[in-house]
Structures are given as structure tokens and as C-alpha cells.
Amino acid sequence: MIWANAVVQGILLGGLYALFACGLSLMFGVMRIVNLAHGDLGVLAAYFAVVLVNNFGGNPLWSFATVIPVALIFGYFLQRWLLDHTVNSGEFSPILVTFGLSIVIENLLQVRFGANSQYLNLGNFTYASWHINRFVYVGKLSLVIFAVAVVILAGLQLFLARTRQGRLLRATADNPRAAALCGVNAKHTRAVATSIAMATVATGGLFFAMTTSFVPPSGSSYLIFAFESVIIGGLGNLWGTLIGGIVLGVSQGLGNQFNPADGILFGNIVFLMILAFRPQGLLAGAGAPT
Amino acid sequence: MPGETAATRTSSEIVIRRGTRGTVTGLGLSVGVILFLIFAPLFAGSGFVYDVTQLSILIVMAVSWNLLAGYGGMISIGQQGYIGLGSFAVLALSLNGVLAWYAVPLAMVIVGLISLPVSYLAFRLRGGYFAIGTWVIASVFQILISQNKSLGAGSGLVLTDLNNISPVLRNHIVYWFALGIGVITLVTTAFLLRSRVGLALMAVRDGEIAARATGVNIVRTKRIVYVLAAAMGAGAGALLILTNLEAQPAASFNVQYTAYMIFMVVVGGMGTFEGPIIGAILFFVLQQSLNSYGAWYLVLLGATAIAAAIWLRRGIWGVVDPGHHRSLVPLRHRVSVKDGYEREG
Amino acid sequence: MLKIEGVTAHYGQLIALDEMSLELGAGQTLAVVGANGAGKSTLLSLISGEKRPTRGRVFFEEQDITNERTSQRVRRGISLVPEGRQLFGSLTVEDNLLTGAAAKRKGEWDLNAVYELFPLIRDKRSRQAESLSGGEQQAVAIGRALMANPSLLLLDEVSLGLAPVIIQDLYVRLHRIAAEGTTLLLVEQNISEAFSLASQIVCLLEGRVILRGAPSDIDMGTLRDAYFGSGYSGSQQKGETK
Numbered sequence: 001m002i003w004a005n006a007v008v009q010g011i012l013l014g015g016l017y018a019l020f021a022c023g024l025s026l027m028f029g030v031m032r033i034v035n036l037a038h039g040d041l042g043v044l045a046a047y048f049a050v051v052l053v054n055n056f057g058g059n060p061l062w063s064f065a066t067v068i069p070v071a072l073i074f075g076y077f078l079q080r081w082l083l084d085h086t087v088n089s090g091e092f093s094p095i096l097v098t099f100g101l102s103i104v105i106e107n108l109l110q111v112r113f114g115a116n117s118q119y120l121n122l123g124n125f126t127y128a129s130w131h132i133n134r135f136v137y138v139g140k141l142s143l144v145i146f147a148v149a150v151v152i153l154a155g156l157q158l159f160l161a162r163t164r165q166g167r168l169l170r171a172t173a174d175n176p177r178a179a180a181l182c183g184v185n186a187k188h189t190r191a192v193a194t195s196i197a198m199a200t201v202a203t204g205g206l207f208f209a210m211t212t213s214f215v216p217p218s219g220s221s222y223l224i225f226a227f228e229s230v231i232i233g234g235l236g237n238l239w240g241t242l243i244g245g246i247v248l249g250v251s252q253g254l255g256n257q258f259n260p261a262d263g264i265l266f267g268n269i270v271f272l273m274i275l276a277f278r279p280q281g282l283l284a285g286a287g288a289p290t
Numbered sequence: 291m292p293g294e295t296a297a298t299r300t301s302s303e304i305v306i307r308r309g310t311r312g313t314v315t316g317l318g319l320s321v322g323v324i325l326f327l328i329f330a331p332l333f334a335g336s337g338f339v340y341d342v343t344q345l346s347i348l349i350v351m352a353v354s355w356n357l358l359a360g361y362g363g364m365i366s367i368g369q370q371g372y373i374g375l376g377s378f379a380v381l382a383l384s385l386n387g388v389l390a391w392y393a394v395p396l397a398m399v400i401v402g403l404i405s406l407p408v409s410y411l412a413f414r415l416r417g418g419y420f421a422i423g424t425w426v427i428a429s430v431f432q433i434l435i436s437q438n439k440s441l442g443a444g445s446g447l448v449l450t451d452l453n454n455i456s457p458v459l460r461n462h463i464v465y466w467f468a469l470g471i472g473v474i475t476l477v478t479t480a481f482l483l484r485s486r487v488g489l490a491l492m493a494v495r496d497g498e499i500a501a502r503a504t505g506v507n508i509v510r511t512k513r514i515v516y517v518l519a520a521a522m523g524a525g526a527g528a529l530l531i532l533t534n535l536e537a538q539p540a541a542s543f544n545v546q547y548t549a550y551m552i553f554m555v556v557v558g559g560m561g562t563f564e565g566p567i568i569g570a571i572l573f574f575v576l577q578q579s580l581n582s583y584g585a586w587y588l589v590l591l592g593a594t595a596i597a598a599a600i601w602l603r604r605g606i607w608g609v610v611d612p613g614h615h616r617s618l619v620p621l622r623h624r625v626s627v628k629d630g631y632e633r634e635g
Numbered sequence: 636m637l638k639i640e641g642v643t644a645h646y647g648q649l650i651a652l653d654e655m656s657l658e659l660g661a662g663q664t665l666a667v668v669g670a671n672g673a674g675k676s677t678l679l680s681l682i683s684g685e686k687r688p689t690r691g692r693v694f695f696e697e698q699d700i701t702n703e704r705t706s707q708r709v710r711r712g713i714s715l716v717p718e719g720r721q722l723f724g725s726l727t728v729e730d731n732l733l734t735g736a737a738a739k740r741k742g743e744w745d746l747n748a749v750y751e752l753f754p755l756i757r758d759k760r761s762r763q764a765e766s767l768s769g770g771e772q773q774a775v776a777i778g779r780a781l782m783a784n785p786s787l788l789l790l791d792e793v794s795l796g797l798a799p800v801i802i803q804d805l806y807v808r809l810h811r812i813a814a815e816g817t818t819l820l821l822v823e824q825n826i827s828e829a830f831s832l833a834s835q836i837v838c839l840l841e842g843r844v845i846l847r848g849a850p851s852d853i854d855m856g857t858l859r860d861a862y863f864g865s866g867y868s869g870s871q872q873k874g875e876t877k
Contacts, residue, residue, distance in 0.1 A: 034418020036367070085600045095365045095418050096556060096599035103549050103592030107585040164733075171723045171734045178721040181683065183709030183738030183783060220545065224429065227422045231415075265433045268426055272411055275423070279414040 002257065005136045010253035012142040014246030015149035019204040020226035021233075021241045022156060023197030029173040029236070030193040033083060033094040037101040039222030041198060042205030044105055045071055046214055049206055050118050060120040063206060068199050075198025079191040087190070102219065109216035117213035126210065145207045150242070152200060157238050159196075169193055201226075221264075228271040234281020243283055327469055331462045339465045340533075345574050346468035347529045348554065350475045352566035352573075354522035355551035357479060360561030361491045362515035367421045367548045371428025372520040374543035375401045376527025378435050381447055381537050385440065390449065394467060394528045398521045405520030409513050425545065432543035446538030449531055464532045471525045478518065480563065487511055546588070553591045556598045559605025568606050636661040636818055637682065637787060642691030644677050644842075651677040653842040654691070659835070661786070664819040666833035668826060670862055673839040675822040676718060679789050682820070683715040684708040695787070709738045714785035718792045718822075720776040724765030728756055731764050731775050735782030742784025743815070749778040752808055770801035774808075781812070788812065790821040794828065806832060826858070840864045 024038045035041075048070070049063035082101070086093040128140040160166035172179040172189045180186055201222075208214065208222070225248060233244025248267050255266025274281065309317075331339050351373070358364045379397035384390050408427060415423040436444050455463075482488050490511045531537045550573060558569020580587040598605065604612065639657040643650065652674045659665050667675050680686040681693055684705035693701045700708060723731050732749055750757040753774040759767060764775060773793055780788060790809075794802040806828045813819050813832065823829040830836065830850040838846035838861045846853065846861035859865075 028418070032417075034422065036418070036421065082596075089600070089603065091417050092359070092365055092560075093599055093603070095421050096552060097596050099367060099421075099548075099552060100592040100594075100596035100599065104589050104596070107588040107592065110585040111589070167726070167730055167734055168737060170726055170730070171737075174723040174725050175721055177685075178717065178723060179734070179737075180685075180705045181709070181715050181717060181721070182735050182779065183706045184734070185706055220425070223422065224426055227419065228426065231419070261433075261437065265430065265437075268430045268433070271426065272430070275411055275414050 002135055003254065006253035006257050007250050008132075008136055008138060009142065010250030011246050012139070012146040013249030013253070014229075014242065014244075015146035016204060016207055017225045017229045017245030017248055018153060018242040019149040019200055019207070019245075020222050021229040021245060022153060022238060023200040023204075024223075024226045025230045025235070025238075025241060026156075026169075026193055026200075027197045030169055031083075031087060031172075031190050032091075033086065033098070035083075035194075035197070036095060036098040036223065037105060037219075038098075038197070038201055038226060039224070040102045040105040040109075040219030041075075042201040042208070042222045043109065043214060043216065043219040045202035045205040046120065046209035047109055047113060047118065049120055049209065053120065060122055060206075060210065063120070064203070067202055067206060071198040071202035072195045075195035076191045078198065079194035080187060083194065084187060084190065102223075106216045106219060113216065115215060117215050118209070119213040120206065120209040122210050141211060145211070148203075148207075152203065153238060153242055156196070156200070160238075165192060225267075228267060231281060232271055232274050234283045237281075237283050240281060240283035244281065247282065324469070324473060328466070331465055336458065336461060339461055341574075343461075343465045343468040343529070343533060345570060346472035347526050347533070348550070348570040348574055349472050349567055350522055350526045350529070351547065351551050352554040352558065352570045353475050353479055354519040354526070355548075356555045356560060356562075356566040357482075357515055357522070358519045360555065360565070361483070361488075362512050362519070363494060364512065364516065365417075365421050366424040366519075367545065367552075368424025368426070368428035369519070369523050369551060370543050370545055370547040371424070371431040372401055372405060372523035373527035373530070373547055374428070374435065374537075374539065375404065375431055376524030377531040377537040377542045378441055378527075379524065380528045380531050381441060381449060384449060385447075390532065391463070391467070394471070394525070394532070397528045398524045401524035401527075402517050402521035405517050406513070408520075409516045412516070413509065413512070428543060428545075432539050435543070436539040442538075444539060446536055446542070448536040464529070467532065468529050471529060475522050475525065476567075478522075482514075482518070483563065487514055491515065549588065549591055549595070553595050555605075556595055557602070557605055559607030560603075562605070562607045562611070564611075565605050565607040572606070636696055637820070638694040639678075639681070640692045640694065642681060642688040642693065644674070644681060644686060644688045646677075651842055652681070652688070655839070655842065655844050656691075657837065657844070659787075659818060659820060661818055662816055663835060664813050664833045665821070665835045665837060666829035667820065667822045667837050667839060668824070668829060668858075668862065669839035670864075672841075674842040675839055676791055677842075678839070679715060679791050679820070679822055682708075682713060682787075683789060684713075685715075706738070709783055709785075710740065712740065712784070712786035713789065714780040714783045714787070715789040716776050716780045716791060716793060718795065720772050722764040722772055722775055722779070724763065726764055727761050728764055728767070728775050729760040731779050732782050735779035738783050740784040744781040744784050746782075749781055752781075752811065753778055770797050770805070773797060773801075773805060777805075777808070777812075785817065787818045787820065790819065790823075792822055792824060794823065794825045802828060838862060 020039070020042065024035060027033050027035050027038075045067050049060065049067050052063055052066060053060050083094070083097065086097050122141065126141055129137045130140065131137045158166075160170055168179070168184050168189050169192065171182070172184060172186065176186065179189070205222070208218075225245075228248050229241055229244035231244070232247050233240030233242070247270065251270040252263040252267040256263035258266075327342060330342070351369070355366070355369055358366050358369070376397050379400050380390060380393045383393035383396060388396065412420065412423055412427060435441055441447055483491070490508075494508055494511065527542065530542070554569030554573045555566050556569075557572060558567065559565025576591075577587075580590065602609070637657070637659040639655065641654045641656055642652055643654050644652040655674070655678070657665075657678075667678060669675050677686065681688055684700075684703055684707070687702060691701075692699055695708070695711060695713060698711075700711065703711075723734060726734070729746070732746060736745075750760070756767075756771055756774050756778065759771060764772065767775065777790070777793065793805060793809075797805070802825060809819065809821075809832055819832075821829065821833070833850060836846070836848060836850055836853055836858075837844055838858065840861065841864070845864070846858065
């Protein structure tokens with residue numbers, strides 16, 4: 001039954017991973033940019049929240065109201081002022097630039113905040129849980145995170161499928177040349193994609209910071225979890241990413257049962273096995289931009 | 291040519307040469323430098339010995355990454371995985387009775403062999419996702435090593451094999467090893483690029499679809515490059531443990547090495563033979579002056595790599611030689627027809 | 636409405652267009668013919684904004700648009716139906732059409748008008764564009780360009796790969812579009828349909844205009860010679876016959 005608990009925790013964690021993943025795959029879908037700084041941007045948001053809480057006090061949950069709008073704007077201009085330079089310069093340029101960005105962010109954070117771990121403290125709520133039976137408990141915070149993640153994913157899906165801007169994003173992802181011929185403003189469209197990616201990864205970063213402590217290098221872990229979720233679930237499918245996240249979360253949870261250090265290793269092994277035996281992912285998807 | 295008759299054509303002579311005056315000078319210079327370096331420890335101070343050792347290690351790293359990215363077209367952010375494996379392979383071998391000196395080439399071979407099945411996994415991915423995949427693989431290596439009690443688990447282990455030798459002699463021997471591996475790396479790369487594999491690589495670099503159409507087996511070519519780069523990375527790792535005398539997973543598998551390699555190759559000139567060498571020298575000089583600034587130094591590296599990737603895409607050597615014409619090493623084929631015009635191939 | 640003045644266009648060292656000039660009045664229909672490599676698609680890309688000339692200017696409605704971006708030109712009223720259709724394959728037919736209205740130009744072309752022009756795609760509006768037949772896809776491509784309410788519609792080899800019956804049907808629609816007053820510039824390999832639609836013909840050879848005139852004034856023999864460049868020596872090619 002302890003395993004059941006690990007599975008439940010893993011499922012809930014999967015929602016958070018999917019939240020990290022959707023921004024990564026949105027940027028790839030629309031602009032073919034794999035943002036290696038994706039995870040670090042999430043950590044950046046978490047540090048920003050920590051600074052706000054330290055200076056203004058109050059419940060860390062308020063940080064969503066301040067950090068997310070900033071993330072939207074930051075993402076928009078990050079694309080227009082920096083990442084747009086990599087768009088028509090070959091396939092290496094985005095990888096090198098975003099990796100450089102990752103190094104810059106991580107080390108700037110290191111300089112400013114040092115190696116001490118940080119944490120967004122929600123007090124008792126962090127540990128509040130419902131006990132299903134003797135072995136299985138569901139953390140209230142984890143459930144809230146999962147629910148919010150699913151809502152955000154559904155919202156993103158609706159946005160892409162039903163709104164005008166979403167349609168423009170999908171069109172640009174499908175055929176950038178044709179989109180330009182339709183008069184779509186490519187620069188603006190790309191910046192919107194990055195803006196959304198920033199907002200989702202910031203949300204993920206804040207949630208993560210409420211459940212575990214983080215340090216500047218934590219960003220690499222977020223990136224790897226996001227990436228593994230995308231690959232396990234299958235490229236091109238938003239719900240696939242959720243499934244991928246869940247599979248990853250459950251694998252890590254089960255791994256933890258063996259040995260506290262093995263969680264991440266198990267996740268990596270499951271990822272590598274999917275890569276070896278079903279590289280198109282569990283839910284190989286049809287052309288949506290994520 | 292207009293007006294020329296058939297008779298005139300048959301009297302011209304076609305000559306194919308690999309070298310130019312530039313490459314002769316370059317080779318001569320290189321041999322001279324290497325000879326000098328071989329004998330240098332006999333009269334130079336320990337600072338010089340240490341510096342050259344460090345520089346050699348950097349060159350090996352840069353050349354390996356350039357082979358992967360600049361010629362193989364594969365951007366890896368997981369080379370630190372093979373560097374770390376190299377260090378720990380030497381450690382493991384020495385714990386099992388193999389003398390550290392013999393362990394070095396053995397470690398390179400072992401890691402090269404490990405990288406072969408790994409390549410089958412890695413090659414399922416492309417582009418940016420391939421890059422992250424290499425990082426995942428490197429972190430798997432790190433985790434596996436961290437869990438190995440005999441290798442010191444998380445805190446690593448000290449290499450005690452060489453404690454019987456005097457430090458000065460030990461440093462000299464490591465120096466010669468470093469020089470040796472550095473030269474072997476460069477020579478191997480040069481010969482690889484001169485060979486059919488090299489032609490295939492340059493064909494792929496210039497246009498993959500066209501290359502495939504001429505029958506080039508791209509996957510096999512890339513695999514050869516991947517394995518060689520892994521072995522070179524392991525060589526760098528082996529040298530690192532010989533200089534530091536200890537290996538610790540968090541340090542040996544640190545992604546910082548990738549940051550260094552990207553800086554060296556992108557700033558020096560990706561896809562050229564000379565670029566990584568220039569980049570390594572530049573990096574080495576910077577490292578000496580900026581090392582005390584800690585994390586700021588990495589911020590500078592990252593920012594420079596970004597700037598170079600956007601504005602100086604061909605690197606320093608690309609500024610010196612934009613058309614890939616000049617080379618210090620005879621890599622290309624030059625066709626000259628006796629009518630006086632020389633064409634390059 | 637459209638004036639091209641002495642444009643030269645290069646692809647690397649290759650000269651695709653060599654000091655060619657062209658004029659097109661509002662409401663007219665111009666067909667550009669010529670062998671492959673003659674420069675027809677390059678011409679369209681200079682007008683649509685996908686390429687810049689190395690020399691010369693492009694004027695639209697008296698304005699110099701030589702260096703304007705594609706999205707700006709769409710807003711001015713220039714719309715291109717590209718070669719090979721270039722649909723958004725993973726989007727539905729309706730989404731394809733709606734994307735065509737991205738530039739938000741006012742006019743009589745909306746979803747209903749397009750469905751009326753191409754009734755067969757109305758039933759397929761929720762299907763993914765890539766699942767449609769060639770003729771249907773071409774209809775969607777033209778419809779998508781119309782949704783931008785262009786005053787100048789550019790068409791690049793719309794009959795390519797389609798069965799003759801479908802081509803005929805397509806041209807009936809194009810006649811209707813022209814009748815509405817839209818200026819058309821089409822690049823075509825299908826000479827007979829082009830001749831039936833256009834009020835002006837231009838034939839390109841190696842980047843230059845080699846023949847120009849109304850369809851009624853050009854006989855097939857002259858056209859064939861112009862098309863293949865037979866009977867024209869190097870120096871004669873610089874000028875034009877007629």
C-alpha cells in the first residue's frame with residue numbers, strides 16, 4: 001500500500017511537471033526554439049517571489065498576482081530583444097544562446113543569493129493532507145497544484161484552439177512562411193508564445209518553491225523534468241505532456257521507495273527506455289503546436 | 291573556354307595537392323612548438339609545467355566538442371558525462387591494481403566503448419532535444435557513479451596510486467601525458483578530417499540532403515564522431531584526475547565544462563581546425579585573470595558566448611579566414627590546372 | 636496600380652530577373668508565362684515581399700514598396716497564393732480561411748463569400764486541411780488569400796498537379812473573382828486557361844520580358860518561340876518583339 005501512496009504522489013507531481021513542460025514545447029512548436037534556459041527562468045521567478053515576500057511580507061500565495069504579470073511582460077521582451085536574433089540563424093544559434101542565457105541566469109542568482117537554499121513558506125498548509133487510509137495520504141497543497149496545473153493546461157488548449165491569437169500561434173507553428181503571407185506579424189506572434197511560456201514556467205517555479213527548497217542550479221532539474229515529460233508523452237500533444245509528467249512523477253515516486261536518492265534515477269531510466277523502445281512517445285500526437 | 295580547341299585542352303595538366311605554402315609553414319611551426327614543449331620541463335619552472343598541462347586539457351576538451359558540433363553537427367551539453375567517466379574510470383582501474391599511467395589510455399578506450407550503445411539512444415533525438423538528452427545521459431552517469439560506494443559515493447575518492455612518486459616528477463609525467471593526449475587528439479582530428487569520414491562530415495555540414503544523395507552514411511559517420519569525442523572527453527577527464535589527484539561526482543560531471551567548451555569553440559571558431567585551439571588559449575588567459583571573481587566569471591563567459599553566437603558566429607578564426615581557405619594543416623584538396631588557375635575543392 | 640521598374644534580382648551569383656519592367660492597371664488581369672527558371676516565381680516574390688531586388692523599384696498604388704515587409708504589403712492589399720498551396724496542414728479548413736483574415740482588411744470577402752465561391756469546401760470546413768484533395772486544397776489556398784480582401788491577387792501556378800476538369804472549374808472561379816474588380820496577376824504553365832482569363836500576357840525568358848501583348852494579338856507560334864527562346868539570339872533577347 002505504500003506503493004499506492006507513491007503512485008498518488010507521483011500523479012500529483014505529474015501535473016506540476018506538465019506545467020513546466022508546456023512552455024518548453026510551446027516555444028518549440030511555434031518557433032523551433034528549445035529554450036535551454038527554461039528551467040532557470042522558473043527559478044528566477046521563484047527568487048523574485050522570495051524577494052517580494054522578504055520585503056513586503058504576507059502570504060506567499062500573493063506572489064502569483066505579482067510575479068505572473070511580470071513574467072508575461074518579461075517573456076515578451078526576452079523574445080523580441082534577445083531570442084528573435086536566433087530565429088533565422090540556423091539550428092545552433094538558439095541552443096547556444098539559450099544555454100549561455102542559462103549560465104548567465106544561474107550565476108547571477110548565485111552571486112546575488114549565494115548557495116543557501118530558499119523556500120516559499122506557506123506555513124502549515126505545506127504539510128496539510130487528507131488521509132485516505134493508513135498508508136495513502138493526499139497533500140492538500142499537492143492537490144491544489146495538480147488542479148491548477150490541469151486548469152492551466154486546459155486553458156492553454158482552449159486558447160490555442162478557440163481564440164484568434166491562438167489560431168495565429170498554431171498557424172505560425174504549422175507553416176511560418178504561409179503565416180507571413182497571410183499578414184501575420186511574426187515577431188509579435190513569437191513574443192506571445194514566449195510570454196505564455198514564461199508565465200507557465202513561472203507558475204511552475206512558484207509552486208515548486210512552495211513544496212521544496214531550491215538553489216540557483218535547480219533550474220537544470222526543472223528543464224530536465226520538463227523535457228522528459230514532453231518526450232515520454234510525445235511531441236505535439238498537450239495532454240500527452242500531462243501523461244508524460246504523470247508517468248515521470250510516478251516513476252520517481254516508486255524509485256524513491258527503493259532508496260531516497262533513486263527517485264530521479266528511476267525517472268531518467270524510464271525516460272531512456274521510452275526513448276529506446278517507443279521514441280515517438282506514449283501518445284504520439286497530431287500536429288498541435290505543443 | 292570560348293574559342294579554345296580540343297587540341298589545346300589535352301595538353302593541360304591537372305595536379306591535386308593537399309598542402310599549400312601556408313600549411314607547410316603551419317606544420318613546421320607546430321612541430322617546432324611540440325619539440326620545444328617536450329623538452330621544456332627540463333629547464334622551465336613548475337608554474338609553466340602546470341599551465342601547459344591545463345592548456346592541453348582545455349584544448350582536448352575544445353577539440354572534442356568542436357568535432358561533435360562543428361563537424362558532426364551535434365550540439366551536446368553532456369560532454370561532461372564522458373569527462374567524468376574518464377576520471378572515474380582511471381580511479382576504478384587504479385583501485386583494481388592498474389597503474390595510473392596505463393589506466394589513462396585504457397580509460398579512453400573503455401569510455402569510448404560505453405559511448406557506442408549510448409549513441410543509439412542519443413541519436414533518437416535531434417537538435418535542441420538532442421542537446422538536453424545528452425545532459426540527461428550525463429546526469430545519469432553522475433547519479434550512477436554517486437551511488438557506487440567503492441568509488442567514494444557522493445564525496446568521491448582520492449587517487450593514491452601515485453603517492454610514491456615525488457611531486458615534481460609526477461607533475462612532469464602528467465605534463466607529458468597531457469602533451470601526448472593533446473597531440474594525439476589534434477592529429478586524430480586532422481587525419482579524420484582528411485579521410486573519407488572527414489569529407490563526409492564536411493559534405494553533411496554543407497548540406498545534409500545532398501550528402502545523403504551521394505550515398506554518405508550519415509548516421510554511421512556521426513556515430514564515429516560521437517564515439518571519438520567521448521574518448522577524447524574521457525582523456526581530458528583522465529588528465530584532470532591526474533592533476534587534481536581526486537575525483538568527486540559533483541565536480542567531475544559539472545555542466546560548467548560544457549560552458550567552457552562552448553565558449554572556447556564558439557568564440558574560437560566552430561567547424562574549423564584552428565578555432566578550438568585559439569578559443570582554448572583565449573579561455574586559458576581569461577581564466578588566469580578572472581578566476582578570482584567566482585560566479586561573475588561564468589556570467590561573463592555566458593554573456594560572451596551569447597554575443598558570439600549572435601554576432602560573431604564564425605568565431606575569431608572565422609574573422610581571420612572567412613572563406614575556409616587558409617589552414618595551418620593540410621586538410622583540403624587543391625586542384626590546380628596547368629593553365630595557371632588554381633581551384634579549391 | 637502596380638509598377639515594376641527595371642528590377643534585377645539575384646540568387647547568389649545567379650541572375651533571376653534582369654532589368655525587367657512591368658505595369659498593371661487596376662482591374663486588369665495579367666498572365667505571366669515562361670519556361671521553368673525564367674523568373675516567374677521570383678517576380679511574384681518581389682511583389683509579395685518575400686524577396687528584395689538587387690536593383691530597381693516596385694510601386695504599388697503610386698507608393699514605393701520595394702523594401703516593405705510581406706505583412707505590410709498584405710495590409711496594403713497584396714495577397715499571394717503561393718506555389719504548392721502552402722496551407723496550414725494541421726489546421727481545419729475554416730481555421731485556414733480565418734487566418735487569411737489576419738491582416739483585418741475590410742471588404743466583401745468573408746467566410747460566407749468564400750464558401751459561396753467554392754461550395755465544395757463548405758462541407759469540409761472542419762476537416763484538417765492536409766486531408767483534402769489537391770483541387771480542394773487549391774480552393775482553400777485561394778480562399779485564404781481572398782479573406783485578406785486584396786486589391787491585387789497574385790497566383791503562382793495554381794493549376795499545378797491538378798486534373799484538367801478541376802483546373803477548368805478553378806478558372807471559372809477566377810473569372811468570377813476578376814469580375815468583382817480584383818486585379819489579378821497570375822503565373823501559369825497552362826497557356827490556354829491563362830489566355831482565356833487574362834487581358835494581358837507577358838512572356839519571360841531568362842529573367843527578361845521577351846513578349847508582351849493582348850492574348851488576341853499573340854499567335855501560338857510566336858508564343859512558342861518566345862517561350863523556348865528559339866529564333867532569338869543573345870542580343871535580340873534584350874529587347875522585345877511587338
